[in-house]
Amino acid sequence: xxxxxxxxxxxxxxxxxxxxxxxxxxxxxxxxxxxxxxxxxxxxxxxxxxxxxxxxxxxxxxxxxxxxxxxxxxxxxxxxxxxxxxxxxxxxxxxxxxxxxxxxxxxxxxxxxxxxxxxxxxxxxxxxxxxxxxxxxxxxxxxxxxxxxxxxxxxxxxxxxxxxxxxxxxxxxxxxxxxxxxxxxxxxxxxxxxxxxxxxxxxxxxxxxxxxxxxxxxxxxxxxxxxxxxxxxxxxxxxxxxxxxxxxxxxxxxxxxxxxxxxxxxxxxxxxxxxxxxxxxxxxxxxxxxxxxxxxxxxxxxxxxxxxxxxxxxxxxxxxxxxxxxxxxx
Ligand code: BTN
Numbered sequence: 001x002x003x004x005x006x007x008x009x010x011x012x013x014x015x016x017x018x019x020x021x022x023x024x025x026x027x028x029x030x031x032x033x034x035x036x037x038x039x040x041x042x043x044x045x046x047x048x049x050x051x052x053x054x055x056x057x058x059x060x061x062x063x064x065x066x067x068x069x070x071x072x073x074x075x076x077x078x079x080x081x082x083x084x085x086x087x088x089x090x091x092x093x094x095x096x097x098x099x100x101x102x103x104x105x106x107x108x109x110x111x112x113x114x115x116x117x118x119x120x121x122x123x124x125x126x127x128x129x130x131x132x133x134x135x136x137x138x139x140x141x142x143x144x145x146x147x148x149x150x151x152x153x154x155x156x157x158x159x160x161x162x163x164x165x166x167x168x169x170x171x172x173x174x175x176x177x178x179x180x181x182x183x184x185x186x187x188x189x190x191x192x193x194x195x196x197x198x199x200x201x202x203x204x205x206x207x208x209x210x211x212x213x214x215x216x217x218x219x220x221x222x223x224x225x226x227x228x229x230x231x232x233x234x235x236x237x238x239x240x241x242x243x244x245x246x247x248x249x250x251x252x253x254x255x256x257x258x259x260x261x262x263x264x265x266x267x268x269x270x271x272x273x274x275x276x277x278x279x280x281x282x283x284x285x286x287x288x289x290x291x292x293x294x295x296x297x298x299x300x301x302x303x304x305x306x307x308x309x310x311x312x313x314x315x316x317x318x319x320x321x322x323x324x325x326x327x328x329x330x
Contacts, residue, residue: 002037003037003068006041011061017049017051019055045062065134070111077254079107085111095110096207107138107139114129127222133214140206140208144203145203146201154177154302160253161174162256164188164245170235174274186213187230193206208253213231218234271298271302278298280294282322283324291308292308293306
């Protein structure tokens with residue numbers, strides 16, 4: 001769409017003016033189409049200066065996560081090489097599944113301003129108020145066996161920490177397996193799902209959905225979530241441009257994907273460094289019971305090694321684990 005291309009070009013120019021004629025040449029559209037796109041962007045709240053003989057310059061942009069904001073900085077990336085930026089959707093993960101089944105390419109990233117049915121792990125919902133968070137799903141089609149992608153969600157957690165650090169200068173911690181936590185409160189959840197080919201059981205696609213609380217105020221969370229959740233704006237004391245955060249997250253996912261699964265040692269070491277669970281008393285939560293244990297280590301397969309009070313040890317590859325001192329577990 002011309003509007004996205006014009007926005008991308010204006011952003012690329014930074015402080016410089018660009019003439020309507022230069023834009024029309026660069027984008028292969030008419031001067032009238034450039035003017036129409038500029039007017040439409042202004043209607044959406046973009047402040048675009050125009051000066052005689054100089055052209056147009058972007059002075060101010062609303063906080064929107066859209067293709068025109070992302071496509072320029074992501075040029076050359078595999079993850080984010082195709083973008084679908086939506087106003088509203090039930091769930092970006094569900095949409096990614098629909099797109100995957102319709103043949104969408106490796107690296108497609110879907111973002112939405114809001115989700116009306118955001119999904120979390122274990123059938124929970126993920127609150128996704130409009131314009132507040134970053135709700136993003138990447139569709140990947142690695143040529144690997146399903147058993148070889150078992151730990152990708154841990155790699156994604158490290159990549160998302162990288163992206164948040166690059167955009168905001170703070171590095172969250174990881175609560176095993178993949179909650180990102182800032183100052184003891186949940187900042188981000190990750191939901192990874194696999195699609196298998198029905199006859200062969202080969203991996204068809206993998207989708208990893210990332211939900212980050214960005215500009216939420218405490219009132220944007222439901223009462224039950226409020227005491228345990230936080231947002232980047234709450235912790236930093238200022239709003240965060242979600243498009244810039246999206247760019248850094250997608251770049252980090254792209255770097256991660258290029259190294260997956262060869263560079264396991266690096267991601268494993270960084271996962272261990274970021275993981276707050278190890279060295280803490282934990283509760284292992286199953287539908288039937290809550291079991292006390294001590295988190296000893298992350299093993300070489302990103303599993304959580306726990307020791308029970310009777311000295312038995314076990315390596316957990318999935319499950320719900322509460323950490324003493326967090327989220328109301330005292
Ligand atoms: C969790 O904390 O249980 C995981 C939450 C994952 C939420 C993200 S938001 C983008 C993507 N779409 C969804 O419906 N869920 C994931």
